Amino acid sequence: MNYRNDEEERPAEGQLEHALADLAAPAPADFALRVLQRVGISRDRYDTYSHLDSAAGGLFVAYSPDAVTGSAVDTMVTDADEFERLHHARTGRTAIRASAPFPGLRPALRTGRAKRLPIDLGGLTDLECAVLHAVRSIPSGQLRPITWLAREASLPSATGPIVEALAKNPVPMLIPCHRVTYEGGMPCDAAYAERVGDALRSAEGIDMHRLEELTLRGAVFLGSDTTRIYCHPTCAHARRITRPHQVPFRTAGAARQAGYRACKSCRPATV
């Protein structure tokens, strides 16, 4: 009798302890930040970060008082704690959770236009900064090859260093590395897994099937026989050319020989 009663009690013991462990409620999002403000730690000694929703899923964005200092797409990190650790490992600054995001961040994410958002690229070399600045000028919903980046940033057109610079992108999504492709039109997802890049591209409405089809037709550039201008196929102007008027070109030289000039918006060659 006595023995059986003990046996019955044992699972209950485990339950009570489990229930107690479940009571460890996470602190409100701003708690750590309020503590630091109360103690009077200067705001420029630490970064804050918030978690925002975007068309391509959740995004962690860390920022100092003046500029965005880092970001990570949800699928790149396991949880907020890992984001905090990676941020510290890279920048040497602690990231504290806050509920109010950096001013201008929400509209930038909603529209995909993050070009004017101040971003701090401290710790990167001049070449890496130049490449990432060029990447920022690629409009939302469009793709550009690596040689285009090299030309815009006035760098030697060797692919290796540029891909390395792209791989170091500390602010994925806000510096749109997913809009960069290799010469053949294959996306160059250097800083994150391909599926992350795919999600970002499809969220911007980039139709990769249409582009594959164009590549098969041998169209690196697309010209219009009414205007005699040629563009990158994702350029807003190229997307307006109706199918009967589309003239595919393999190289800028071929287009020039056929009497076409380069588009001044997407700049497929030095205009």
Added chain:
Amino acid sequence: MDDMAEQLTERLASDLDDGFTELVRVHASAVRAFLFRVSGSAAEADDLGQDTFLRAYSALQTYSPERRRKLKPRAWLMTIAANVWRNHVRTSVRHPVSATRAEDACDTWVDESPGPEERAATSADRTVLVKALTELPEKHRVAVVMRHVIGMSYSDMAEAQGCPVGTVKAQVSRGIGTLREILTPEAAVLGEVTR
């Protein structure tokens, strides 16, 4: 984890403000969870949590770098948190808020029932446990929360409480026993009879 803790104390020793932000990042939620469960009120946990870190910071300012390097941050913070809470309980007992003061008239409107945050954090079946926890004697409550909610080791707890490991173990065990009695009165009676 050990590596992380070492990094933290190293940062505290070399640059107080930088180390302190890291201390807050790593330990703020544990300190707040402790105070939340011990006091049973989210608003009080917020206030006392801020006091805890404020005290911790002023203490760290007076410590030498060597002393900061040797610190066991979690146990140390829990000591402060437990003291802050004890002080708070003592002052509120000695200075009960008088309902007659004009500026406190609004206190009569205060709703003592759990607010939205408390309710969210303590859904249905937890409510009973949270209530039972607040019925425990102070010492046992602190011990049970440290051990089972925060998940501290007995040796860390002994250090935080400034007493032998055996004492802490006894406090936890008595606390758990009392909790079980409160939660299932019949089972406790049965247990007493059969024991």
